[in-house]
Amino acid sequence: DAGITQSPRHKVTETGTPVTLRCHQTENHRYMYWYRQDPGHGLRLIHYSYGVKDTDKGEVSDGYSVSRSKTEDFLLTLESATSSQTSVYFCAISLQSDYEQYFGPGTRLTVT
Amino acid sequence: AQSVSQHNHHVILSEAASLELGCNYSYGGTVNLFWYVQYPGQHLQLLLKYFSGDPLVKGIKGFEAEFIKSKFSFNLRKPSVQWSDTAEYFCAVKPYGSGNTGKLIFGQGTTLQVKP
Numbered sequence: 001d002a003g004i005t006q007s008p009r010h011k012v013t014e015t016g017t018p019v020t021l022r023c024h025q026t027e028n029h030r031y032m033y034w035y036r037q038d039p040g041h042g043l044r045l046i047h048y049s050y051g052v053k054d055t056d057k058g059e060v061s062d063g064y065s066v067s068r069s070k071t072e073d074f075l076l077t078l079e080s081a082t083s084s085q086t087s088v089y090f091c092a093i094s095l096q097s098d099y100e101q102y103f104g105p106g107t108r109l110t111v112t
Numbered sequence: 113a114q115s116v117s118q119h120n121h122h123v124i125l126s127e128a129a130s131l132e133l134g135c136n137y138s139y140g141g142t143v144n145l146f147w148y149v150q151y152p153g154q155h156l157q158l159l160l161k162y163f164s165g166d167p168l169v170k171g172i173k174g175f176e177a178e179f180i181k182s183k184f185s186f187n188l189r190k191p192s193v194q195w196s197d198t199a200e201y202f203c204a205v206k207p208y209g210s211g212n213t214g215k216l217i218f219g220q221g222t223t224l225q226v227k228p
Binding site for chain 1: 116144146154155157158202208216220
C-alpha cells in the first residue's frame with residue numbers, strides 16, 4: 001500500500017463548526033487530491049494540488065478550502081460544516097498527472 | 113460534459129459464476145482507463161489500468177478488462193468469482209487534454225455481492 005495516512009479517521013462535529021482533515025504521504029508524489037464519496041455518486045473531486053502551494057478546484061469545491069505548504073501534507077478545511085458535508089473523504093496521490101492514483105484509508109465525517 | 117457510466121449498480125452472483133461489469137465513457141479523445149475495487153470498510157485499490165497497447169489488460173486477482181475504442185467501453189471481467197470478490201467496483205477515466213491535473217472521472221460504482 002502507498003504510504004498515505006489520513007487523520008482523523010472518524011469525526012463527529014456540529015453544524016457551523018470548522019473542521020480540518022489532514023492527508024499525509026511519504027511517497028514524495030507531486031499530485032494530491034481530495035474526494036468525497038457518497039452513495040450513488042461514486043467519488044467526486046473536491047480540490048487537488050499539483051505542487052506545494054499550487055491548488056485548484058474540483059467539481060464540488062463549494063464550502064471547502066485546501067492548503068499545501070509541504071509536499072507531504074494536504075489539508076482540507078470545511079470553514080463552517082453543514083449536514084450536506086456528511087460524507088467519507090478520501091485523499092489520493094499520484095506521481096504524475098496521467099498515472100494511477102493511490103488512495104488513503106478515508107475519513108468518515110458526520111455533521112450533526 | 114465528460115462522464116463515465118456503469119450500467120450495473122448491483123450485481124449478485126454465485127461463486128464460480130463469470131463476471132462482466134460494464135463501463136462506458138463520453139469523451140472522443142485519448143484516455144487512460146482504470147478499474148478500482150473497494151472492499152467493505154476499506155479504501156480504493158487499483159485493480160488494473162490501460163494506457164496504450166494491447167486493449168486486453170490483465171490485473172490483480174484474476175481480473176481483466178478490454179478496451180474497445182469504437183464503443184467507448186472498458187468492461188471488467190473475471191471468469192470465476194469468489195466470495196472474497198464481494199466489493200464495490202469503480203471505473204475511472206482520465207481524458208488527455210484536461211491539463212496537468214490528473215483529474216479522474218469516476219463512474220457511480222457497481223456493488224458486487226458473491227454468494228457462497
